[in-house]
Amino acid sequence: MTNLAVHLVLLLLMPPLLLGVINRTKAFFGGRRGPPLLQPYFDLARLMRKGLVLSHTTTLIFRAAPLVSLVAILFAGLLMPMGPFDAPISFPGDLVFFAYLFGLARFVTTIAALDTGSSFEGMGAAREVTFACLSEPALFFALLLLAKLSGSLVLSDMLHSPLHAQWTILGPSLVLVAVGLFIIVLAENCRIPVDDPNTHLELTMIHEVMVLDHSGPLLGIILYGAALKLFVLGAFLLHIVAPVQTGRVWLDWGLFAAELLGLSIVIGVVESAMARLQMRHVPTLLVASILFCGFGYFLLVR
Amino acid sequence: MTDLTMVLLVVSISLLASSGVLGLFLGRRSATGQRWAALLMLAGAGLGLWIAFRHLLRGDSGTLDLPWFLPWGSFRLKADALASFFLVPVFLIPALGSIYGLGYWNSSERPGSARALQFYYGILAASMAIVVLAGSSVLFLIAWEVMALSAYFLATADATDPPACKAGWMYLIGAHIGAVFLIALFSLMYRSTGSFAFEAIAPAALLPGVATILFVLALIGLGLKIGLMPLHLFLPGAPATGPSHVSSLLSGVVYKVGIYALIRVTGILPVPPAWWGGLLLFAGATSAILGVTFALAQNDLKRTLAYSSFENIGIISMGLGLALLGRTFAHADWIVLGLGGALFHSWNHALLKPLLFLAAGIVERAVGTTETNKLGGLAKSLPMTATLFIIGSAAICGLPPLNGFASEFLIYLGLFRTAGLTGNGGAGTWPLATMAVPCLALAGTLAVACFVNLSGSLFLGQSRQLLPTKSFQAPSASMTAPMIAMAALCVVLGLAPGAVLPLLDRAIAVWNPTTSSLGPSLSSLVPAAWISAAGAAIAGLIALTTVLYLRIVRRRTVGIAGTWDCGYARPSARMEYTASSFGHSLRELFRWALWPRVHRPQIAGPFAKPSHFKSYVQDPVLDRVTLPGAQLLGRAFAWLRLLQQGHLQVYVLYFFAIVVLLLIWGRSMR
Numbered sequence: 001m002t003n004l005a006v007h008l009v010l011l012l013l014m015p016p017l018l019l020g021v022i023n024r025t026k027a028f029f030g031g032r033r034g035p036p037l038l039q040p041y042f043d044l045a046r047l048m049r050k051g052l053v054l055s056h057t058t059t060l061i062f063r064a065a066p067l068v069s070l071v072a073i074l075f076a077g078l079l080m081p082m083g084p085f086d087a088p089i090s091f092p093g094d095l096v097f098f099a100y101l102f103g104l105a106r107f108v109t110t111i112a113a114l115d116t117g118s119s120f121e122g123m124g125a126a127r128e129v130t131f132a133c134l135s136e137p138a139l140f141f142a143l144l145l146l147a148k149l150s151g152s153l154v155l156s157d158m159l160h161s162p163l164h165a166q167w168t169i170l171g172p173s174l175v176l177v178a179v180g181l182f183i184i185v186l187a188e189n190c191r192i193p194v195d196d197p198n199t200h201l202e203l204t205m206i207h208e209v210m211v212l213d214h215s216g217p218l219l220g221i222i223l224y225g226a227a228l229k230l231f232v233l234g235a236f237l238l239h240i241v242a243p244v245q246t247g248r249v250w251l252d253w254g255l256f257a258a259e260l261l262g263l264s265i266v267i268g269v270v271e272s273a274m275a276r277l278q279m280r281h282v283p284t285l286l287v288a289s290i291l292f293c294g295f296g297y298f299l300l301v302r
Numbered sequence: 303m304t305d306l307t308m309v310l311l312v313v314s315i316s317l318l319a320s321s322g323v324l325g326l327f328l329g330r331r332s333a334t335g336q337r338w339a340a341l342l343m344l345a346g347a348g349l350g351l352w353i354a355f356r357h358l359l360r361g362d363s364g365t366l367d368l369p370w371f372l373p374w375g376s377f378r379l380k381a382d383a384l385a386s387f388f389l390v391p392v393f394l395i396p397a398l399g400s401i402y403g404l405g406y407w408n409s410s411e412r413p414g415s416a417r418a419l420q421f422y423y424g425i426l427a428a429s430m431a432i433v434v435l436a437g438s439s440v441l442f443l444i445a446w447e448v449m450a451l452s453a454y455f456l457a458t459a460d461a462t463d464p465p466a467c468k469a470g471w472m473y474l475i476g477a478h479i480g481a482v483f484l485i486a487l488f489s490l491m492y493r494s495t496g497s498f499a500f501e502a503i504a505p506a507a508l509l510p511g512v513a514t515i516l517f518v519l520a521l522i523g524l525g526l527k528i529g530l531m532p533l534h535l536f537l538p539g540a541p542a543t544g545p546s547h548v549s550s551l552l553s554g555v556v557y558k559v560g561i562y563a564l565i566r567v568t569g570i571l572p573v574p575p576a577w578w579g580g581l582l583l584f585a586g587a588t589s590a591i592l593g594v595t596f597a598l599a600q601n602d603l604k605r606t607l608a609y610s611s612f613e614n615i616g617i618i619s620m621g622l623g624l625a626l627l628g629r630t631f632a633h634a635d636w637i638v639l640g641l642g643g644a645l646f647h648s649w650n651h652a653l654l655k656p657l658l659f660l661a662a663g664i665v666e667r668a669v670g671t672t673e674t675n676k677l678g679g680l681a682k683s684l685p686m687t688a689t690l691f692i693i694g695s696a697a698i699c700g701l702p703p704l705n706g707f708a709s710e711f712l713i714y715l716g717l718f719r720t721a722g723l724t725g726n727g728g729a730g731t732w733p734l735a736t737m738a739v740p741c742l743a744l745a746g747t748l749a750v751a752c753f754v755n756l757s758g759s760l761f762l763g764q765s766r767q768l769l770p771t772k773s774f775q776a777p778s779a780s781m782t783a784p785m786i787a788m789a790a791l792c793v794v795l796g797l798a799p800g801a802v803l804p805l806l807d808r809a810i811a812v813w814n815p816t817t818s819s820l821g822p823s824l825s826s827l828v829p830a831a832w833i834s835a836a837g838a839a840i841a842g843l844i845a846l847t848t849v850l851y852l853r854i855v856r857r858r859t860v861g862i863a864g865t866w867d868c869g870y871a872r873p874s875a876r877m878e879y880t881a882s883s884f885g886h887s888l889r890e891l892f893r894w895a896l897w898p899r900v901h902r903p904q905i906a907g908p909f910a911k912p913s914h915f916k917s918y919v920q921d922p923v924l925d926r927v928t929l930p931g932a933q934l935l936g937r938a939f940a941w942l943r944l945l946q947q948g949h950l951q952v953y954v955l956y957f958f959a960i961v962v963l964l965l966i967w968g969r970s971m972r
Contacts, residue, residue: 029384032960051860053860053862054856054861054862054863055863055864055866056864059688061681061692075843088571091825091829091832092828092829093715093718095718096711096714097833097836100700100707100746103699103746107699107753110754111754111762113886114754114755114758115758115761117762117875118764118867122870125879126879126883126887127885129755130751137740137743137744140743141739144718146738153715161582217855221851244783301721
């Protein structure tokens with residue numbers, strides 16, 4: 001019961017903090033003090049208090065999409081085990097459900113972008129679906145590897161399998177899959193080198209340009225959903241790169257939160273150290289993620 | 303007792319077949335014939351559905367033998383669980399389609415073709431039902447031929463423009479090439495077993511290698527009918543140019559009858575070697591990925607829908623391939639999940655594709671074009687059609703909590719199990735099969751791209767070019783009601799897949815009788831209750847967030863303005879992202895398969911002349927290989943034209959001569 005409560009509290013409250021940490025890290029490398037760590041929360045609160053402007057081209061879809069997308073990602077968060085604790089909801093095959101919930105979120109987000117009739121938003125939606133076609137097979141290779149390792153089709157069992165600790169034997173496979181998944185985390189959450197969340201030119205954006213027309217509470221919901229997605233996929237990656245547990249409940253929860261913050265710092269460092277790739281080079285990076293995850297799986301199967 | 307149900311089935315099929323006959327004796331513009339046809343179709347389909355579900359729920363089967371005039375085989379109709387399962391879409395979709403036809407192909411607006419259309423519509427439905435019920439291969443082939451011919455007449459009922467006529471011819475040619483392979487298949491079966499009946503073939507009855515030949519003949523002959531890439535070449539044209547309620551039968555149900563035949567034939571062959579399942583899995587994956595890629599590259603709404611069928615046929619074939627592998631390696635769970643997924647997806651696609659085609663028909667009627675690059679913003683004038691189309695799009699992409707997800711979920715579960723999960727038992731593993739998992743994921747993601755593009759460019763944004771609004775017609779209730787029924791079924795099947803699983807178990811038991819007694823049931827392998835609960839939870843959460851959102855927004859000011867255009871002063875609808883621009887980056891990724899043709903404008907000098915740009919994607923198998931090859935062949939055989947006199951009597955004389963020669967040959971062989 002405690003674990004369920006902590007799971008829900010962390011899932012609902014922690015995501016914006018990750019963005020705060022990333023921004024702070026980037027500011028540090030840029031030689032600035034940067035915004036407060038809690039700035040994303042202030043932003044969300046401000047957006048929720050604002051009014052909104054709707055385009056007269058849009059239909060109901062435009063308003064419904066952020067809500068559906070948020071629910072899809074939230075539900076994916078309920079399927080994802082955190083640290084050593086099992087997910088609140090788990091059933092055989094939930095890994096497929098998990099992956100397809102992101103598909104649902106993508107469907108409604110891109111269709112809402114087309115609803116505005118803006119060419120920029122169409123461009124962003126086109127990029128989103130194109131890059132998803134490359135990251136999805138990589139994700140499924142990673143899931144295959146985990147299913148093969150654990151002999152289970154339940155996410156909680158797959159990610160908590162004791163085989164995980166055997167890094168000495170399975171090291172090469174796990175390293176490859178971890179690298180592939182890290183690329184997916186960056187790409188799916190629109191971080192540098194795939195997308196730059198701070199860019200100011202519509203032509204070079206992916207995610208930001210799809211939501212250009214959303215404002216006020218709707219934009220708040222979208223930003224919160226994006227943070228949630230980073231949280232959920234980050235929690236997924238942590239199971240592979242840091243499968244540590246102490247056996248004490250509160251220490252484990254603290255460790256999990258600390259690992260997530262650590263992952264945010266790593267993402268911040270990557271963002272500070274790299275430039276955004278040219279749009280036409282992004283597919284190459286994503287194909288690399290397929291190859292990493294694919295080779296990781298092949299090494300295991302042989 | 304069983305006899306009575308079979309008699310009722312025959313009655314229902316006769317009702318379907320005769321539904322259009324009355325109309326032939328009435329006036330060309332009379333609405334009475336059309337209404338009677340729809341009524342008879344409904345009555346026949348209702349009766350047929352009742353019997354089919356009765357068989358499915360009870361798990362029994364019925365046979366009916368009637369006197370038969372031919373020396374080969376017998377007139378045997380057999381309704382076992384597998385046949386009954388496929389009877390459901392065969393009865394349901396034509397009935398709904400004929401109601402839609404009342405408004406869509408109104409006899410007062412289309413006096414030239416309405417009568418013929420409703421006549422062949424009933425014949426097609428009846429012939430499909432007989433194909434599914436046929437207990438012997440001769441009856442099967444005859445019904446198969448009637449099915450192909452009536453489909454051809456339907457597709458070309460109103461064809462006045464050359465592309466539509468050509469598409470119809472292509473369909474007919476493809477059907478007959480396929481039929482040749484099927485005749486060879488059934489003749490070889492007869493030679494081996496001495497019987498035309500569809501009964502399990504004992505391995506001892508076959509000479510070494512014959513089983514392989516039978517499988518290859520079935521795969522080619524039926525692959526040509528269901529469009530297993532690259533054998534799809536003859537198929538996409540007819541649904542793309544035919545009337546929409548005909549396309550929904552061609553793309554939604556006729557392919558399923560082909561799938562049924564493939565399942566039936568693979569079921570009666572002996573235990574297959576691993577490469578059969580592997581080949582079907584590979585062909586299915588190819589078809590799934592390339593089908594949707596070609597769909598994405600089309601510029602026409604109905605062509606896109608026609609190509610998207612090959613994706614779903616691919617997914618179904620992957621399920622069947624997995625089931626064949628399950629038989630090879632004696633994994634009952636692979637069989638149950640693979641074949642169960644294939645059967646369930648057949649139902650789902652038989653609902654979804656007609657739904658989308660019927661919506662396309664409304665769009666076509668409303669604005670007079672199906673060119674996706676010209677459309678846009680129709681959600682405002684056709685709100686109901688837009689809603690139904692978007693529900694269908696989400697479902698065909700396999701997104702939860704709709705029915706497309708439920709069936710793909712079964713196939714995923716089965717494919718993941720081929721990785722050789724521990725605690726799973728079973729004889730061997732076949733890790734190569736797991737390669738299908740990322741392929742299925744890729745196909746699903748591409749489908750999202752394709753259908754987001756399609757729904758967006760049809761219904762959202764603004765119209766990209768000025769369209770004739772004068773002829774704009776809102777759909778009548780008789781057109782939307784069948785679509786609402788289909789969409790509602792999609793939602794129900796997605797939220798309650800558990801209701802279908804026992805029916806699937808019964809159909810699977812026919813295919814592989816050993817699974818029924820020994821193997822696991824689908825309900826024990828698939829967490830159907832969880833899928834329902836998760837779907838309901840998602841719906842509930844959406845409702846909750848909507849309430850919260852509305853409470854927040856109620857106290858906020860809501861402004862209405864134009865779409866943000868980055869400060870440009872005079873935005874116009876022609877600056878919108880078109881369907882082609884949306885698909886551009888994916889088309890570039892799949893350049894190696896699509897071979898797009900691009901005609902770039904020649905722009906030179908400071909005062910360039912008006913010019914235009916054109917790009918399109920042809921079918922590589924048909925337009926790049928087969929047609930040029932056929933032309934070469936035609937030239938090489940030009941001397942045969944000597945025989946082509948142009949007089950019917952001469953051709954009948956040829957037939958006569960051939961029959962005489964055959965008689966002489968037959969005598970001399972004795």
